[in-house]
Amino acid sequence: MNDPISMTLAEARDALKTRKLSSTELTAALVRSVEQSRSLNAFVTETPDRAMAMAAASDGRLAKGEGGALEGLPLAIKDLFCTKGVKTTAGSRILGNFVPPYESTVTQNLWSAGAVMLGKTNMDEFAMGSSNETSAAGPVFNPWRATNSNANLVPGGSSGGSAAAVAGDLCLAAIGTDTGGSIRQPAAVTGTVGIKPTYGRCSRFGIVAFASSLDQAGPMTKTVRDAAIMLGSMASVDPRDSTSVDVPVPDYEKLLEGGIRGLRIGIPKEYRIDGVPADIGGLWDKGAAWLKAQGAEIVEVSLPHTKYALPTYYIVAPAEASSNLARYDGVRFGHRTSASIHDITELYEKSRAEGFGAEVQRRILIGTYVLSAGYYDAYYARAQKLRTLIKRDFDKAFERCDVLLTPATPGPAFGVGEKTSDPVSMYLNDVFTVTVNLAGLPGLSVPAGLTESGLPLGLQLIGKAFDEGTVLRAGLAIEQAADFRHKPANWWRSA
Amino acid sequence: MSAPASKSMPSKLIKGQTGDWEVVIGLEVHAQVLSKSKLFSGASTEFGAEPNSQVSFVDAGMPGMLPVINEKCVEQAVRTGLGLKAKINLSSVFDRKNYFYPDLPQGYQISQYKNPIVGEGEVTIDLKDGESRLVGIERLHLEQDAGKSLHDQHPDNSYVDLNRSGIALMEIVTKPDMRSSEEAAAFLRKLRAIVRYLGTCDGNMDEGSMRADVNVSVRKPNGPLGTRCEIKNVNSMRFIAQAVEYEARRQIEIIEGGGSIRQETRLYDSRQGETRSMRSKEEAHDYRYFPDPDLLPLELDAAWVAEIEKSLPELPDEKKSRFMRLGLSAYDASVLVAERDLADYYEELAKGVDAKAAANWLNNEILGRLNRDGLSIAQAPVGAAANNAIVAMISDKTISGKIAKDLLDIVWSEGGDPRAIVEARGLRQVTDTGAIDAAIEAVIAANPEKVEEVKAKPKLAAWFVGQVMKQTGGKANPAAVNAALKLRLNLPDEG
Numbered sequence: 001m002n003d004p005i006s007m008t009l010a011e012a013r014d015a016l017k018t019r020k021l022s023s024t025e026l027t028a029a030l031v032r033s034v035e036q037s038r039s040l041n042a043f044v045t046e047t048p049d050r051a052m053a054m055a056a057a058s059d060g061r062l063a064k065g066e067g068g069a070l071e072g073l074p075l076a077i078k079d080l081f082c083t084k085g086v087k088t089t090a091g092s093r094i095l096g097n098f099v100p101p102y103e104s105t106v107t108q109n110l111w112s113a114g115a116v117m118l119g120k121t122n123m124d125e126f127a128m129g130s131s132n133e134t135s136a137a138g139p140v141f142n143p144w145r146a147t148n149s150n151a152n153l154v155p156g157g158s159s160g161g162s163a164a165a166v167a168g169d170l171c172l173a174a175i176g177t178d179t180g181g182s183i184r185q186p187a188a189v190t191g192t193v194g195i196k197p198t199y200g201r202c203s204r205f206g207i208v209a210f211a212s213s214l215d216q217a218g219p220m221t222k223t224v225r226d227a228a229i230m231l232g233s234m235a236s237v238d239p240r241d242s243t244s245v246d247v248p249v250p251d252y253e254k255l256l257e258g259g260i261r262g263l264r265i266g267i268p269k270e271y272r273i274d275g276v277p278a279d280i281g282g283l284w285d286k287g288a289a290w291l292k293a294q295g296a297e298i299v300e301v302s303l304p305h306t307k308y309a310l311p312t313y314y315i316v317a318p319a320e321a322s323s324n325l326a327r328y329d330g331v332r333f334g335h336r337t338s339a340s341i342h343d344i345t346e347l348y349e350k351s352r353a354e355g356f357g358a359e360v361q362r363r364i365l366i367g368t369y370v371l372s373a374g375y376y377d378a379y380y381a382r383a384q385k386l387r388t389l390i391k392r393d394f395d396k397a398f399e400r401c402d403v404l405l406t407p408a409t410p411g412p413a414f415g416v417g418e419k420t421s422d423p424v425s426m427y428l429n430d431v432f433t434v435t436v437n438l439a440g441l442p443g444l445s446v447p448a449g450l451t452e453s454g455l456p457l458g459l460q461l462i463g464k465a466f467d468e469g470t471v472l473r474a475g476l477a478i479e480q481a482a483d484f485r486h487k488p489a490n491w492w493r494s495a
Numbered sequence: 496m497s498a499p500a501s502k503s504m505p506s507k508l509i510k511g512q513t514g515d516w517e518v519v520i521g522l523e524v525h526a527q528v529l530s531k532s533k534l535f536s537g538a539s540t541e542f543g544a545e546p547n548s549q550v551s552f553v554d555a556g557m558p559g560m561l562p563v564i565n566e567k568c569v570e571q572a573v574r575t576g577l578g579l580k581a582k583i584n585l586s587s588v589f590d591r592k593n594y595f596y597p598d599l600p601q602g603y604q605i606s607q608y609k610n611p612i613v614g615e616g617e618v619t620i621d622l623k624d625g626e627s628r629l630v631g632i633e634r635l636h637l638e639q640d641a642g643k644s645l646h647d648q649h650p651d652n653s654y655v656d657l658n659r660s661g662i663a664l665m666e667i668v669t670k671p672d673m674r675s676s677e678e679a680a681a682f683l684r685k686l687r688a689i690v691r692y693l694g695t696c697d698g699n700m701d702e703g704s705m706r707a708d709v710n711v712s713v714r715k716p717n718g719p720l721g722t723r724c725e726i727k728n729v730n731s732m733r734f735i736a737q738a739v740e741y742e743a744r745r746q747i748e749i750i751e752g753g754g755s756i757r758q759e760t761r762l763y764d765s766r767q768g769e770t771r772s773m774r775s776k777e778e779a780h781d782y783r784y785f786p787d788p789d790l791l792p793l794e795l796d797a798a799w800v801a802e803i804e805k806s807l808p809e810l811p812d813e814k815k816s817r818f819m820r821l822g823l824s825a826y827d828a829s830v831l832v833a834e835r836d837l838a839d840y841y842e843e844l845a846k847g848v849d850a851k852a853a854a855n856w857l858n859n860e861i862l863g864r865l866n867r868d869g870l871s872i873a874q875a876p877v878g879a880a881a882n883n884a885i886v887a888m889i890s891d892k893t894i895s896g897k898i899a900k901d902l903l904d905i906v907w908s909e910g911g912d913p914r915a916i917v918e919a920r921g922l923r924q925v926t927d928t929g930a931i932d933a934a935i936e937a938v939i940a941a942n943p944e945k946v947e948e949v950k951a952k953p954k955l956a957a958w959f960v961g962q963v964m965k966q967t968g969g970k971a972n973p974a975a976v977n978a979a980l981k982l983r984l985n986l987p988d989e990g
Contacts, residue, residue: 088558102552205560208558211788323591325602326601327556327557329597329602331597331655332600368783371783371785
């Protein structure tokens with residue numbers, strides 16, 4: 001048998017079921033892998049004792065022929081999910097040593113399915129960032145490096161720790177959240193699979209909120225099949241989240257079968273934008289050709305309001321964030337200034353100035369500004385109108401096709417520190433992904449090839465609301481055609 | 496329909512140095528919804544619990560917690576709207592009102608801003624002279640209450656009690672339709688009666704379950720509306736009258752002194768009996784309202800609203816009209832319907848007896864004794880059924896009015912069945928002419944000189960009546976005594 005840490009989730013699941021491998025062995029190997037990989041800074045909290053206890057319990061159930069869909073499978077959890085009794089920081093100083101007395105619905109669903117928790121993964125502060133460099137716990141390094149280079153690259157963000165953990169075999173699979181691309185962009189630049197499901201597919205209860213109308217949890221995995229398995233356990237309607245939707249959760253793994261013959265693939269012409277490297281366009285064409293070769297029909301479609309998506313996103317998301325982050329005030333939990341203060345305003349100002357990093361402060365300022373009296377109509381109200389138009393673009397496009405194919409990111413992983421001084425160029429990372437959040441649709445990033453310098457690139461598939469099944473099936477077709485078997489060189493592991 | 500009401504009543508004018516002034520008043524009433532749990536959480540709403548013992552994670556603004564609307568509170572708001580004869584908006588929206596305060600854990604209050612659940616309606620107010628007048632309702636919306644800051648628990652620190660945090664309030668906004676403090680108080684009394692009839696708010700101002708902000712401006716009669724000031728913290732009927740009187744005088748003095756009114760929020764100080772500036776319009780908070788992305792728009796089913804409408808009890812105005820049709824004066828009827836308990840008591844008391852006689856008995860005898868003993872109608876030691884029996888015995892002449900009062904005193908202090916007491920103690924009115932005649936003869940025999948006097952001055956017959964009543968222990972039927980005396984003394988039938 002291969003080293004268990006490099007197994008896919010599906011392979012490990014089958015090995016556990018047939019008792020070729022125990023969860024205790026598997027979990028021990030991954031706990032060790034996490035320990036050996038601390039140089040990546042992928043985890044902010046490791047929970048090896050809990051992992052081993054959960055694995056032992058799983059082995060007990062497996063021995064009796066019982067167990068859920070994820071029985072005994074070790075996972076990594078983005079530190080945005082509240083985990084009962086385990087520190088949850090959202091990558092921020094302001095949450096400090098916050099230990100939630102409750103469990104998020106998505107993680108509870110995973111534990112109910114038998115999954116094992118390895119720990120909490122690093123992330124951009126409050127999920128704001130595209131490089132995992134805004135984290136209070138410091139940057140995460142991408143396991144991938146360019147050919148013949150020792151330069152550290154970012155793993156993307158905000159779910160950078162989860163992406164690095166999957167890419168580096170620190171876990172079998174991970175979960176992330178995606179507000180403007182925070183699952184798909186890091187997946188694309190780490191050669192992993194990530195899906196942001198339809199808004200409302202997974203409960204937001206217990207996920208530290210960034211932008212409530214855009215946030216959605218999703219899996220980050222080694223393969224499309226693994227993503228299908230994970231999503232089936234994560235998704236649920238939840239009476240504690242009014243925006244979760246009561247649509248039955250299908251067997252996504254089963255929906256992978258059947259091929260894509262006759263599937264209509266839309267190519268949105270507005271996604272051919274200036275300044276995107278040639279390999280991206282080339283890969284996109286290649287992807288379309290692969291799907292066509294498997295019997296799909298390629299149609300050109302138009303999403304005319306695409307160019308307004310980024311500005312719209314950077315009004316809506318900060319507006320909601322400015323309000324969502326008001327509760328971090330130093331009064332009830334999290335960081336409170338230890339400086340001497342004279343009144344409550346000073347307590348707020350100092351606690352928040354010390355607790356929030358620069359990017360979070362920037363977005364709170366933007367959000368506060370666009371909601372202010374006299375600016376609301378010019379910014380927030382117009383952004384909402386544009387959001388409706390962007391949604392309508394997709395509705396129209398889906399009259400002519402079943403799934404859209406686009407690039408996932410405008411480029412491969414970039415160097416640590418390369419874009420930190422230029423927020424706008426950082427924001428441009430989300431150019432292909434934010435539209436999907438604004439429209440509330442499912443989007444999948446799947447590895448499709450390497451750049452000339454040997455760095456992974458992904459393609460994105462966008463589906464109709466609650467049609468994750470078709471998105472995953474088309475993703476599987478890309479995965480099979482691309483036959484992406486590259487692994488990062490193992491440079492980071494300590495003995 | 497209720498008693499005719501008019502909008503063109505002459506207003507109560509205030510004399511100033513430059514002539515008459517009219518005060519214009521609008522109210523914003525916060526009424527706590529009667530509901531076991533809070534607007535967006537399952538925590539209890541009971542009054543008087545230990546601080547912070549009724550706080551869910553949602554109420555405390557913990558990370559990742561989400562509000563879920565309490566259907567009971569929505570139903571109560573709709574009931575109230577229907578009771579105010581108002582338009583029910585089948586689609587309404589919850590917004591966030593953002594501001595920082597230690598007793599506001601989320602950093603925003605969930606309220607309804609542009610699209611409230613209830614639109615325009617009206618309330619008929621009853622004035623002292625028996626006149627009625629319409630006050631327009633602008634809107635009613637649902638919102639969360641905040642917690643309470645406690646400044647008297649520690650020498651240096653303030654504490655926060657979040658028991659109130661998240662409790663559902665209805666904010667009921669009137670049009671500027673009131674023209675005197677009496678009208679404002681009458682409105683509040685009527686509103687209180689309506690919500691108590693509906694069972695949607697207990698109207699308890701002492702416990703803060705009904706609070707009012709008062710908007711006051713002054714103008715020359717029929718002139719354009721003046722600049723208004725909002726007076727906060729007015730939490731009793733008496734204070735409303737005082738605050739309005741003070742504020743109107745203050746504004747008149749400023750204008751007559753050549754100044755102008757600044758739009759501002761003022762605080763009523765009940766100890767000093769004055770209003771003080773809190774903040775001007777320029778210093779007003781920018782609440783950055785925007786639709787709460789955690790909650791979907793509130794969509795109501797028209798059939799559900801119709802069901803609620805069908806279940807409404809008879810409200811004070813309808814009850815008052817019905818009582819007036821039974822023969823009560825407008826004044827008596829409006830006194831009786833002010834409290835549902837009182838009206839119910841009256842209805843049982845009046846069963847099968849003369850409505851007016853029952854009302855008089857209630858007003859003169861029962862309310863008088865309750866007032867003397869400091870009891871409410873619900874605490875009355877003699878039930879409505881027993882009083883019904885007493886009134887019935889008066890009207891069928893079983894007992895005299897005088898004996899009835901004695902009988903009530905007996906039942907009041909000793910309890911027991913009035914009819915049984917009448918029998919046991921021989922309180923029946925004597926209508927037996929033989930017994931009356933015997934008593935008359937005895938009185939004549941003892942007072943021969945009076946017989947001559949009464950023949951000369953027939954008005955003195957009253958003296959004989961009194962003596963005969965005395966002789967019979969008050970049990971003689973006064974009408975029978977009168978008739979027998981006339982016959983015996985040969986008196987004329989005077990007009």
